[in-house]
Amino acid sequence: MVGPPTDPAVPPAGAGGTAAAPFEQEATTVKKFVNTADTVLRDALTGLAAAHPELSVDIERRFVARAEPPRSGKVALVSGGGSGHEPLHAGFVGPGMLDAACPGEIFTSPVPDQMLAAASAVDSGAGVLFVVKNYTGDVMNFEMAADLAGDDGIETASVLVDDDVAVEDSTFTAGRRGTGATLFVEKIAGALAEEGADLAAVADMARRVDEASRSFAIALTACTTPASGKPGFDLPEDEIEVGVGIHGEPGRRREKVRPAAELAALLVDTVVDDLASAPDQPAIVLLNGMGGTPLIELYVLFGEVSARLEQRGVRVARSLVGNYVTSLDMAGASLTACRADDRMIDLWDAPVRTPALRWGV
Amino acid sequence: MVGPPTDPAVPPAGAGGTAAAPFEQEATTVKKFVNTADTVLRDALTGLAAAHPELSVDIERRFVARAEPPRSGKVALVSGGGSGHEPLHAGFVGPGMLDAACPGEIFTSPVPDQMLAAASAVDSGAGVLFVVKNYTGDVMNFEMAADLAGDDGIETASVLVDDDVAVEDSTFTAGRRGTGATLFVEKIAGALAEEGADLAAVADMARRVDEASRSFAIALTACTTPASGKPGFDLPEDEIEVGVGIHGEPGRRREKVRPAAELAALLVDTVVDDLASAPDQPAIVLLNGMGGTPLIELYVLFGEVSARLEQRGVRVARSLVGNYVTSLDMAGASLTACRADDRMIDLWDAPVRTPALRWGV
Numbered sequence A, B: 001m002v003g004p005p006t007d008p009a010v011p012p013a014g015a016g017g018t019a020a021a022p023f024e025q026e027a028t029t030v031k032k033f034v035n036t037a038d039t040v041l042r043d044a045l046t047g048l049a050a051a052h053p054e055l056s057v058d059i060e061r062r063f064v065a066r067a068e069p070p071r072s073g074k075v076a077l078v079s080g081g082g083s084g085h086e087p088l089h090a091g092f093v094g095p096g097m098l099d100a101a102c103p104g105e106i107f108t109s110p111v112p113d114q115m116l117a118a119a120s121a122v123d124s125g126a127g128v129l130f131v132v133k134n135y136t137g138d139v140m141n142f143e144m145a146a147d148l149a150g151d152d153g154i155e156t157a158s159v160l161v162d163d164d165v166a167v168e169d170s171t172f173t174a175g176r177r178g179t180g181a182t183l184f185v186e187k188i189a190g191a192l193a194e195e196g197a198d199l200a201a202v203a204d205m206a207r208r209v210d211e212a213s214r215s216f217a218i219a220l221t222a223c224t225t226p227a228s229g230k231p232g233f234d235l236p237e238d239e240i241e242v243g244v245g246i247h248g249e250p251g252r253r254r255e256k257v258r259p260a261a262e263l264a265a266l267l268v269d270t271v272v273d274d275l276a277s278a279p280d281q282p283a284i285v286l287l288n289g290m291g292g293t294p295l296i297e298l299y300v301l302f303g304e305v306s307a308r309l310e311q312r313g314v315r316v317a318r319s320l321v322g323n324y325v326t327s328l329d330m331a332g333a334s335l336t337a338c339r340a341d342d343r344m345i346d347l348w349d350a351p352v353r354t355p356a357l358r359w360g361v
Helices: A015-019 A037-051 A112-122 A136-151 A181-195 A199-211 A260-274 A295-311 A342-349 B015-019 B037-051 B112-122 B136-151 B181-195 B199-211 B260-274 B295-311 B342-349
Strands: A055-058 A063-066 A076-083 A100-106 A128-133 A156-161 A213-219 A239-242 A253-256 A283-289 A316-322 A332-339 B055-058 B063-066 B076-083 B100-106 B128-133 B156-161 B213-219 B239-242 B253-256 B283-289 B316-322 B332-339
Touching: A037 A055, A037 A076, A037 A100, A037 B295, A037 B316, A063 A112, A076 A112, A076 A136, A076 A181, A100 A112, A112 A128, A112 A136, A128 A136, A128 A181, A128 A199, A136 A156, A156 A181, A156 A199, A181 A199, A181 A213, A181 A283, A181 A332, A181 A342, A199 A213, A199 A342, A213 A260, A260 A295, A260 A332, A283 A295, A283 A342, A295 A316, A295 A332, A295 B037, A316 A342, A316 B037, B037 B055, B037 B076, B037 B100, B063 B112, B076 B112, B076 B136, B076 B181, B100 B112, B112 B128, B112 B136, B128 B136, B128 B181, B128 B199, B136 B156, B156 B181, B156 B199, B181 B199, B181 B213, B181 B283, B181 B332, B181 B342, B199 B213, B199 B342, B213 B260, B260 B295, B260 B332, B283 B295, B283 B342, B295 B316, B295 B332, B316 B342
Parallel strands: A076 A100, A076 A128, A128 A156, A283 A316, B076 B100, B076 B128, B128 B156, B283 B316
Antiparallel strands: A055 A063, A063 A100, A213 A239, A213 A332, A239 A253, A283 A332, B055 B063, B063 B100, B213 B239, B213 B332, B239 B253, B283 B332
């Protein structure tokens, strides 16, 4: 039942992961706050549970749900994916957004058993929407989970998030990769589910948000997994990876580092050129840090992104700046824009109360 | 009127900062999202203004205030300090917390003119509390600002935040350095000011929160300023700096890297040993990332911190895990604990609506 890892460089921890002695010397040579590479997920879930009593963290079965029981008649949203992208997805569990999240090992798909356990825990009878980022392992495992859920009498639908315009196929993906639009899908479809819409309507809105969204990313540095202890790729001191994926997958090209204004133009132009032409329709914009980028740099970049969007005739209706869909300690940033209609903006503005997104409540 | 920088390695940008051509080649050799090192603060304020219409950003006079006008009779809280610690302080401006923040250049004290402009803008007549982290430049400049404000008929009081137990004196400090407790002071005293308390009461609460708080930090890597382009200190691949300051000031010692559980014990024991003995009094706890630490590692560490606090008999009443008082891209973490009485916890729970802290509204 264990699916293939989305990143073959990082093997799954295996069943013995939690039995490893926490203080083994070889596990501490990497300069990270970890006990052993094998126990990172379990240990992080332990910390998440301690920090967030409003969440119910099932450490054994590896899913995170809202602490309060499912509300009768409400469609449930379940997402998941490899760890290392925090706060995605567990940080988006709560009223107005996800009902549950299934974290895999670092950069490794969660398994169908996790997804099934989560769906069973949060289904109120109104069905479950799986929000799936387009990576081969994730897609395959969520499909298996949907079959298993069907056997158990749980109705499911799935939305595939594939917003990254960088490359058509990639290391772990057929078609476009799923990145920042996941946050838009989870927020907007989550708000619609909270209103009491049925599964077909929630799934339809989720797909429309994905279709209206495009992303593009730049890496200044590679990220380092606890298991490898070394940067995932080599990037010369004066070069950046243009179009990088959230696991450090190759992008379109290497370039010399350039001033923020030029990088902002590159991000904006690439995204806007690929967005549906809709001159009067405003955008919801996410300028996302990849985990190792200081917030002050994100604000510098957002000043330029905002100006460039205006030059390109895109009105920013709502924006979000911060670390939301990360790649461990990668320095870099991604831009996601969603051509939003009035309904999407209303749903975006609806109350949300999760560890990472919170407003209106 | 320009005060001494708190970090002599980073000279103030000078008056010509904004006139620099944004695309000069020499400014782009550092791999950061900046235009030039000289324009980082101005460019970041431009982005902050674009991202947060609920803030009023005065780019010329370099302060950030709430967009809505001061409320008659409310004591105003003004803080400030060198940039590079975002979201501190501008990210804490909003209802329930600060009325204004004055950012200096990176790791460099703001100047008295900024503080005076901010105080004048937000004083409703009920007076202004300056929240000052204990660094020589900040202390001197806020003192000058208080004198100038007095000349203008603005009543002020000051609270000095000095919670870092690592060292008694440091590179830019006489006495203990001010770090994570700043967030506690700004939140709790800010809530009291929102209730309508007078300046003496708000200042007294701020001082009591500082006295009840202790912090300690560990760096895994040094941070790199845009101006230098190089790490601020050398740290061997397998060593950590124990007791580091938020500008990379030396701590107590270098050590080999150790598992998260051991580092958590080191953080907790150092902080708890220095906290006032109050066995029945719970704590508000901040586990803070220094900017370059992935959130998943902070949760791993918090799981261990939480367990160790329980072992030490400290009950965690409230907790916060994330990047709040950062050191640019430094990988590392700090622990701050405040022995809070019931009143402080009530004020902690009070509504707050700022870019970086938001709940109850």
